[in-house]
Structure formats: structure tokens, C-alpha cells
Amino acid sequence: MTVYLLRRLATGLLALVVASVVVFCVLEILPGDPARLMLGFNATEDAVQALRVQMGLDRGLLVRYLHWTGGLLSLDFGRSYTYSVPVIDLVRERAAVSLPLALVSLALSTAIALPVGVFAAARRGRPSDTVAMAASQFGVAVPNFWFALLLVYVFAVWLRLVPAGGFPGWSAGVWPALKALILPSVALALPQAAILARVTRSALLDVLGEDFIRTARAKGLPRKAVLWRHALRNALLPVLTILGLQFAFLLAGTIIIENVFYLPGLGRLVFQAINQRDLIVVESVVMLLVATIIAINLVIDLSYALVDPRLRVRA
Structure with missing residues (x-):
């Protein structure tokens, strides 16, 4: 029974890792710049760039993925840019x-x-x-x-x-x-x-x-x-x-x-x-x-x- 439980836990962890990669990649390939869409098309380039830095969009894909998954493991889901509160509170x-x-x-x-x-x-x-x-x-x-x-x-x-x-x-x-x-x-x-x-x-x-x-x-x-x-x-x-x-x-x-x-x-x-x-x-x-x-x-x-x-x- 212990071996069966460990096997099921390993399968669940593998599914969780695959799901995190899929979720991250699907949202990354969506068309449009999230920072510009959030601020509106009339926003200045400086404001858009500042929001991109704040959202971490200026960093590479792998760095953003590792930072995001590391936060999930520590129950630090980040901060909502729309509600201006921690995501965990939402x-x-x-x-x-x-x-x-x-x-x-x-x-x-x-x-x-x-x-x-x-x-x-x-x-x-x-x-x-x-x-x-x-x-x-x-x-x-x-x-x-x-x-x-x-x-x-x-x-x-x-x-x-x-x-x-x-x-x-x-x-x-x-x-x-x-x-x-x-x-x-x-x-x-x-x-x-x-x-x-x-x-x-x-x-x-x-x-x-x-x-x-x-x-x-x-x-x-x-x-x-x-x-x-x-x-x-x-x-x-x-x-x-x-x-x-x-x-x-x-x-x-x-x-x-x-x-x-x-x-x-x-x-x-x-x-x-x-x-x-x-x-x-x-x-x-x-x-x-x-x-x-x-x-x-x-x-x-x-x-x-x-x-x-x-x-x-x-x-």
C-alpha cells in the first residue's frame, strides 16, 4: 500500500509540473502586450515600460517561470495589478x-x-x-x-x-x-x-x-x-x-x-x-x-x- 501511495504521489507531482508548464506557456503566447492592454492604448511608452518591469515581463521566459513556480511553492502568488492586493487574499x-x-x-x-x-x-x-x-x-x-x-x-x-x-x-x-x-x-x-x-x-x-x-x-x-x-x-x-x-x-x-x-x-x-x-x-x-x-x-x-x-x- 505504501508503494502504491508513493507511486500515486509521484504521478500527481509530475502532472502538476506539466500543468504548470502548459498554463504558463498558454498565457505567454496570447497576442498583445499585457502591460499596454492594462493601461490602454493611449498610455505613454514610459508608463507601459514601467509596468512591464513591475510585472517582470522584461525578464526571460525561464526566469519568469522559475520565479512564478517558486512563489507558488511558498504560497506567494504575487500581487494583482488590477485589485492592488496580494493574490492569496483574493x-x-x-x-x-x-x-x-x-x-x-x-x-x-x-x-x-x-x-x-x-x-x-x-x-x-x-x-x-x-x-x-x-x-x-x-x-x-x-x-x-x-x-x-x-x-x-x-x-x-x-x-x-x-x-x-x-x-x-x-x-x-x-x-x-x-x-x-x-x-x-x-x-x-x-x-x-x-x-x-x-x-x-x-x-x-x-x-x-x-x-x-x-x-x-x-x-x-x-x-x-x-x-x-x-x-x-x-x-x-x-x-x-x-x-x-x-x-x-x-x-x-x-x-x-x-x-x-x-x-x-x-x-x-x-x-x-x-x-x-x-x-x-x-x-x-x-x-x-x-x-x-x-x-x-x-x-x-x-x-x-x-x-x-x-x-x-x-x-
Whole structure:
């Protein structure tokens, strides 16, 4: 198990290095001078040159890359030239919105998907199974921003139960802050729940045909115990994989939803930084999200061994 863990850590570190090179090179080859774009085309050449020196653009590519990665390792992400504050402060402030939003959305999608997937697998071929899979297909096909607009119209404009957008901050209280995250969480969770429900159903159907399930039924175990205690646990490997991918998507891919609901999260921060050509913010936030996704995948890989003891023996 230790060798397996070290191997996965080495793979994650290699992926992190490759990702840093890709992110740095992609932003470097973008057309235009970032300093001139930030100051405007009417700025004087002296002002543009001074900003280039301040941003470190007068140094070579390798020197800038090493300086940037060295700062990342020491959690010194640099200073935003648009907001005039350290990037780490921006990340800390925006993560207080994006992280709870992703966690609530993931919990909600899991709470919806697992019962629906088990229900559909237990009633394979029946009308209830067809209805559940048709609803999940609709959820997969419809984009989350359409769900967001529909939820805003129904629950914020028509029923006036929750705010249509904005975030009061956690200083205003836990309930007002969570109330502002309800609609975005539902809009993010519904499409993910549809995908997870289909994966759960498919994984369960594969497991329900195994010999140990027939043995459990022959021993007289209740149908519910066979489904939830034996079948679902052995079908969790693909479900865990999708959960890891979904959390990564929810954390890094909320740009549209955060803009629809005017949430000051990481996705909106990256969107604004790209528009303003604040490269240090874009590079740092993207690399932080990449590192988070790699760490999540590592945790998911390790959870496989906890769910399936056979993997511990192989490892």
C-alpha cells in the first residue's frame, strides 16, 4: 500500500509540473502586450515600460517561470495589478464562496442521484425505471445555466422565497449566506445528479448479476439489504470516480453560474482577470484549481482501496 501511495504521489507531482508548464506557456503566447492592454492604448511608452518591469515581463521566459513556480511553492502568488492586493487574499476571499457552493452542490447531487439510481436499477424495465432514466436524460441534455434562469424566475421572481443573486458574505450570518447559495447549488447539482444517477444504475445492474448477489438472496436476506448493503457497496468504484470528477468540475467550472447569480467566487474572479489581462491572477488561480483537482483524484484513488479490500491486496 505504501508503494502504491508513493507511486500515486509521484504521478500527481509530475502532472502538476506539466500543468504548470502548459498554463504558463498558454498565457505567454496570447497576442498583445499585457502591460499596454492594462493601461490602454493611449498610455505613454514610459508608463507601459514601467509596468512591464513591475510585472517582470522584461525578464526571460525561464526566469519568469522559475520565479512564478517558486512563489507558488511558498504560497506567494504575487500581487494583482488590477485589485492592488496580494493574490492569496483574493483567493481566500473568493474560495469562501466557491468551496461551500461546490460542497453543497455535490452533497445535493449525491443525495438525489444514489436513491434514484438504486430505485431505477431495482425496477429495471418497468415504467418507473423508464421515467427515472428519461428524467435523468433530460437533466444531462439541459445546460445548468438554463436551470439557473428557470430557478430564478420561479423561486426568486415569482415566489420570492430566495434572493435572485448576490452574496451577503458570511459575516451577515450563516443562514443568509446559505440562502444565497441555494439556487446556484440546485442549478449546479441537477445536471450532475442526472449523470451520477445513470452511472449508479449501470454499475448496480452489472453487480446484481454476480454470484454473490444470488447467494445473498438465496440466504433469505431482505431485498433492501441486498441492494444497499451488498450491491451498492460493490458498485461504488465507478460512482466514486464520477464523484471526484464532478467535484473538480463544480469547483473549477462554475464561471457561468457565478456570473448568472453574481457570486464573487473563483470562477468569476478568473473571468474578470482574463478580461483585464491580469495574468498573475489567472496563472495562480488556475494552478491552484489544478492542484486541488489532482489532490481530489488522489483521494479518490485511495478511497478505492477502502471500498474494495481486493485493491488493498493488489496494491
